[in-house]
Amino acid sequence: MLVSDVYRRVCTRLLEPAGLQSGITTVDDFLLSFGDVFPDFMERTGVAKIIITGAIHFGISAYQVPDQISHVDAVFVSGRLLRRTNMQDLDNGTYQWRKRTGIPSAFHEDGLPVKQIELYPQPVYEGQAIPTEGPGVIFPPETDEYMIVGDFYPPWRDYTLVGSQVPLNPDLTVKTSWLLTDSIDGIPRSAVPYLAFGVGAEIFSDDSEAKDAARAKYCETRYEEGVAVFRQIVAERFSSDPDNAM
Amino acid sequence: MPSVTLGQVLTEVYSRLDNNTALYPRQDVVDEVNDAIQVINLLTGAIQTRVQMFTGVVNRDPSNPPLTAPQLIYQVTDPIIFPVSMQYEGRELSGMSLDELASQYRSWAIDVSLPGGRPVKDWAPIGLDKFVIHPMDGRGGRSLIVTGVCEPTELVNDADLVPLPNDDVSTIEDLVGSVLPMREGGHIFAAAVAELYTSFTVKMKSKAAWANMKWPQYYEKLIGWKPYTPREAKIPNAS
Numbered sequence: 001m002l003v004s005d006v007y008r009r010v011c012t013r014l015l016e017p018a019g020l021q022s023g024i025t026t027v028d029d030f031l032l033s034f035g036d037v038f039p040d041f042m043e044r045t046g047v048a049k050i051i052i053t054g055a056i057h058f059g060i061s062a063y064q065v066p067d068q069i070s071h072v073d074a075v076f077v078s079g080r081l082l083r084r085t086n087m088q089d090l091d092n093g094t095y096q097w098r099k100r101t102g103i104p105s106a107f108h109e110d111g112l113p114v115k116q117i118e119l120y121p122q123p124v125y126e127g128q129a130i131p132t133e134g135p136g137v138i139f140p141p142e143t144d145e146y147m148i149v150g151d152f153y154p155p156w157r158d159y160t161l162v163g164s165q166v167p168l169n170p171d172l173t174v175k176t177s178w179l180l181t182d183s184i185d186g187i188p189r190s191a192v193p194y195l196a197f198g199v200g201a202e203i204f205s206d207d208s209e210a211k212d213a214a215r216a217k218y219c220e221t222r223y224e225e226g227v228a229v230f231r232q233i234v235a236e237r238f239s240s241d242p243d244n245a246m
Numbered sequence: 247m248p249s250v251t252l253g254q255v256l257t258e259v260y261s262r263l264d265n266n267t268a269l270y271p272r273q274d275v276v277d278e279v280n281d282a283i284q285v286i287n288l289l290t291g292a293i294q295t296r297v298q299m300f301t302g303v304v305n306r307d308p309s310n311p312p313l314t315a316p317q318l319i320y321q322v323t324d325p326i327i328f329p330v331s332m333q334y335e336g337r338e339l340s341g342m343s344l345d346e347l348a349s350q351y352r353s354w355a356i357d358v359s360l361p362g363g364r365p366v367k368d369w370a371p372i373g374l375d376k377f378v379i380h381p382m383d384g385r386g387g388r389s390l391i392v393t394g395v396c397e398p399t400e401l402v403n404d405a406d407l408v409p410l411p412n413d414d415v416s417t418i419e420d421l422v423g424s425v426l427p428m429r430e431g432g433h434i435f436a437a438a439v440a441e442l443y444t445s446f447t448v449k450m451k452s453k454a455a456w457a458n459m460k461w462p463q464y465y466e467k468l469i470g471w472k473p474y475t476p477r478e479a480k481i482p483n484a485s
Contacts, residue, residue, distance in 0.1 A: 009281075012274050015429050049373030051319070074345060079355025081348035151319060154355045162344070162372065188327040188374065189397050190288050193281040215428055218439055222425075224462035229288050232456035233328060234374060 001189050003034060004180040009196035010203065014210065024209045030199060031178045037198035037223070038184070039166055041191065043070040045230035048186035050165035052138075054147040055158050056119075056127035061104075065115040066140035066147060067174045069163035075107045075117060076162070079154030082119070087111040090120060098122070104159070115142075119159065128156035138172045194226025250415045253404030255279055255422075258415075262423045262442075270426055276401065282421040283398045283410060288327075291455040292410050295396040297326055301334075301366075301383035316358050316382035321375055326394035328374045333391040334366045339379065344370040347380055357381035414453075420446040 007030055011017055020027055042048055050068055056077070065072055075082045083106040090097045090108065100121035107117050130146040131137055137148050149172055152160045165186055167175040175182075184192070197219045204216035256275060263270050287293045302317040322329050332339050347370040348354050359366045359381040366388075368380040379390070398409050408415060424442035427435045447461060 009277070012277075013428050017271075017274075047374040049376060051372070074348075076348070076355070079348075080352055081345060152355045154353075165373075190284040190327060193284060212431060214436055214439075215431065218424075218428065218435075218443070221443075221462045228460050228462060229454075229456065230374075232459040233288070236456050236458060 001184045001192060002180070003031075003178055003182045003184060005192050006034060006184075006196045006199060007180055009193065010199050013196075013200055013215075014203070025203050025206075027180070029203065029206070031180070033199045033202035034195070035176070035178050036202060037195055038178075039070070041195060041198060041223075041227060041230075042166060042186060043164055044227045046071065046073070046164040046234050047188075047191070047230050048165040049073070049162055050149060050168075051151060051160060051162050052147050052149050053130070053151070053153050053156070053158050053160040054143065054145060055130050055156075056104075056123045056125070058124060058126045059122060061098075061120065061122040062112060062116055062118045063159060064140075064143045065117060065161060065163070066138070066143050067115075068138070068140065068149070068166060068168060068172065069161055070166050072109065072117060072161055072163040074162045075119075076152055076160040077104045077119070077123075078157045079152040079160070082107045084108070085120070103157075117161075125157065127158035128153075130158070136172070191226065191230065194223055194230075197222035197226065248407045248409055248412065250408045250412055251404060252276065252279065252401040252406045252408065255408060255415060255418060256404070258419050259422050259426075262419070262438075263426060269429065275422065275426065278422045278425050279418060280398075280400050281425075282418045283401070283408065285421065286410060286414055286417055286450070287395065287398050289450050289454045289456070290410075290414070291330070291395045292414070293396055293398050294330065294393060295325065296391055296393050297323055299323065299390040299392055301379070301386050301388045301390055303386045316384050316386065318355060318378050318382050319372065320377055320379070320390070322377070322392055322394060325396040326375075326392060327397060329369075329371065329377060329392045329394040331393045332369050332377075332379075333389075333393075334379065334383070335388050336391075337365070337367075339369045340367060342368060342370050344372055344378065346370070347378070351380060354378075354380050358384040360384040417446055417449050420449070 010030060011019055014020065014025060016022060020030060052066060052068060054063060082104055085106045085108050087108055087110055094100065097120060101124040102121040104119035104121060104123055106120045108120070109117055112118055130148050132146050136150045137146055139146050167186065169175045200219035201216050201223050203210050204212045204219055256272070259275055299320065303315060304317045331341065347368055351357060357380060364381055366379050366381060366383050369377050370380070371377045401408065408418070420442040424439050424446065427438040451461065
């Protein structure tokens with residue numbers, strides 16, 4: 001499944017079956033739109049989950065979420081699920097909660113800089129250091145620490161994030177640019193028609209000669225239908241909370 | 247049992263497109279039919295298959311490379327899109343969400359099934375194509391039969407059978423008939439969408455496997471089409 005599979009569908013809808021040659025919409029325009037639509041689809045549907053473990057440090061309760069995760073669904077420490085909470089509950093429920101120490105049992109995301117989590121109570125132990133090389137080891141610049149992808153590693157007493165994955169390169173770095181020959185990973189083949197509608201919605205609503213409100217709205221409707229069905233598949237199978245469905 | 251062929255679907259679709267093979271070449275129509283089958287399959291979960299996998303042992307501690315442990319996380323294999331049920335050694339496993347599993351069993355990530363001990367009894371999906379079993383199988387090499395919704399086989403020849411129930415064939419025709427006129431645009435496209443996409447959504451709302459799915463709002467205002475409602479009939483005429 002390649003980016004060119006989406007491109008072919010878009011070209012036939014633009015009446016350019018041999019490829020975008022008229023100049024009204026170019027291949028670069030297509031790839032830019034695809035680069036917007038594909039991460040949006042993955043983030044909103046949550047079809048692909050990634051499991052990333054990072055080291056816990058003595059006395060540090062706030063940790064940066066790596067860019068490989070767009071939305072945190074759950075946090076585990078030593079493989080144990082942490083309760084999701086918020087600052088209001090902590091403020092009202094626990095006197096001087098920031099001073100409490102121990103093995104973390106809850107986490108919150110609000111009241112913090114973007115894409116950070118804070119563990120509660122504050123850990124007062126040093127988890128196992130993440131290996132600096134090996135399969136699945138990454139070094140996200142935003143966390144400035146080695147992390148490892150793929151399992152929960154319970155004996156390490158570190159924290160594990162489970163969340164919606166963004167498009168990744170084979171070396172697990174975040175993919176930001178696309179070519180027609182790139183493969184589309186992380187989503188099933190059945191999602192390709194919906195990606196083509198998403199790109200079509202962008203092209204038909206762009207301020208160019210290709211602008212067409214009716215086509216754009218239809219494509220947008222079909223793209224939203226795709227987001228809704230995949231989101232529902234992920235949410236409705238077993239989860240009691242669709243907003244944080246795993 | 248499916249008995250409608252691709253050729254029959256194409257004939258019906260072309261009759262809605264004034265048999266215009268110049269604007270709608272056969273391959274384009276076949277591609278849209280295949281896309282429509284994928285979409286309807288996602289909505290209804292009609293096409294399912296079983297795949298046999300085996301439990302395994304993996305290295306779960308990169309800091310100690312020779313150390314192997316029972317495998318916790320599995321990935322479904324092609325052509326399954328997502329699993330709906332599974333059997334371990336012929337026994338049905340109980341499905342639950344990962345948060346339910348982790349809440350119910352504090353040590354779920356290290357629990358191991360050994361001979362004479364607790365048997366493998368639960369599974370939980372992680373996203374679409376990953377899942378965990380609980381407890382992990384301590385022996386490895388045991389049969390895990392995964393049933394799931396799978397990717398439909400692409401139709402190529404006129405004699406190929408549509409892999410959906412016969413009463414879904416008209417839904418395929420509705421969907422294809424609403425997409426293809428996009429290349430004509432204007433009134434023809436608007437009319438096709440108003441009639442056929444609406445028909446598709448009405449049929450799918452009653453058949454979709456996902457009862458709580460939120461269908462996108464459609465664009466009545468843009469194309470000037472609006473379903474008749476009794477409430478409108480009660481609005482007095484301004485004149």
